[in-house]
Amino acid sequence: MQIIDGTIASPKGFQATGLHAGLKKIKKDLGVIYSEVPANAAAVYTTNQVKAAPIFVTKTALKNQTLQAIVVNSGVANACTGKIGMENAKKMQALAAAHLAVDQENVAIASTGVIGKQLPMSVIETGINELDLQKAEPSAFHEAILTTDTNTKEIVVTEKINGQLVTMAGVAKGSGMIHPNMATMLAFITTDACISAQLLQTLLAQKTETTFNQITVDGDTSTNDMVLVLANGLAKNSVIEENSAAYEKFVAMFQLVSETLAKMIAKDGEGATKLIEAQVTGARDALEARLVAKKIVGSSLVKTAIFGEDPNWGRIICAVGYAGSQTDPEKIDMWIGNQQLLKQSQPQLFNKKIMKETLEKETIIIKVELNIGTESGKAWGCDLTYKYIEVNALYHT
Structure with missing residues (x-):
């Protein structure tokens, strides 16, 4: 092809x-x-x-x-x-x-x-x-x-x-x-x-x-x-x-x-500066994996954190928790780019310089391993910026 x-x-x-x-x-x-x-x-x-x-x-x-x-x-x-x-x-x-x-x-x-x-x-x-x-x-x-x-x-x-x-x-x-x-x-x-x-x-x-x-x-x-x-x-x-x-x-x-x-x-979202890709693996069901991924990229707090280039992984784990899918809160692994932030739900030290460089890129990949199954799913979104407010506040006029 x-x-x-x-x-x-x-x-x-x-x-x-x-x-x-x-x-x-x-x-x-x-x-x-x-x-x-x-x-x-x-x-x-x-x-x-x-x-x-x-x-x-x-x-x-x-x-x-x-x-x-x-x-x-x-x-x-x-x-x-x-x-x-x-x-x-x-x-x-x-x-x-x-x-x-x-x-x-x-x-x-x-x-x-x-x-x-x-x-x-x-x-x-x-x-x-x-x-x-x-x-x-x-x-x-x-x-x-x-x-x-x-x-x-x-x-x-x-x-x-x-x-x-x-x-x-x-x-x-x-x-x-x-x-x-x-x-x-x-x-x-x-x-x-x-x-x-x-x-x-x-x-x-x-x-x-x-x-x-x-x-x-x-x-x-x-x-x-x-x-x-x-x-x-x-x-x-x-x-x-x-x-x-x-x-x-x-x-x-x-x-x-x-x-x-x-x-x-997703990348061309109104006012967007970054594409966010969530990759969820280790789910019990493919539909649930996609649901978790979409909750991550749809979270306003995650979107604003990515816009601010802030590695606030608490917002990501929060979205995983309220996604409505089966999870074990003690088994979750998480990465932004190649930097691991959680291992078996425990915070991990990461290289701040490399993380800064990662978050400055146009595409941000968030990986979540649920460790309870073999199914996976992806979703795509964008950051939430000041420009989004401006575009939609004035769209009709």
Whole structure:
């Protein structure tokens, strides 16, 4: 498997572009991903009970398990907008279908931005009609989906599967209100692999649990999130079957794309200066290991300690203790970087100079060994900074 330079349109048969329609003052705010042929599709959505109109429209479209296009806007979430918002979401889907000359039920839509505002449909209509795939700029799609993100997030990988070169690409947005079981994040994955929609859905659900659902920035779960995957089969590989060598290769590609995007989102948390990775081992259950890891990276006290470059391991052990998983409080080992802080729950002397250098890095790895089992789990988050307060205090205004 190779990581290559590319875009969400790198797999065969995909095109993408984006533009500034006018939902935001200057930056790009409308984009499209298009497949030359209907693609097998899968999706997962926010678990927030208050869901935005685009979620319902896309869920309905996915009933046939195929998609040919995804249209995304940023700047306005079209959430908590009532009947008008739902009508606008359906109209957005219809406008895109007409412009792209595809069946309406094969168009997914997604929105991100301010909650409670109606979509300005004249702006949406004009923007959709100006999307030009003949002059496609796929990187413009990467930009068009951003809100408070400071950078685009993308990855492209290739692998030989059943004698054919298969390409998989992913792009995502997310910076604040990130606390999946899904959150304010959108992620789109395209591949030219030939694989059934059913197997794609199974894999997406599995990998979401260990990647996208293991990131947290601020503990808030949004109304709009989704991850969409399209597989159009144009690599012409023989169909990937479950429990085969080909499937194992495809799973490895999917894991790499999903985990990379998840870590990029966590690292780009609003105001963040550091990525925090928690690695929990020695748990009795994999789910409990992931739960402990996520509690560590989600702790406001841990996040502020990392921002202040303070090796306050008491905050970490506190998060382990209230995670709700099985632990033996007398058996816990803990490290920040390569410096051991606890052994069998007893404090250990550490090199302060090396610890200072460790905490100055952009990525901080916290390792916790529970010593009660063999299962493990990871989670990713970021530090909590003064800038986070500033960004969110002024977000609407």
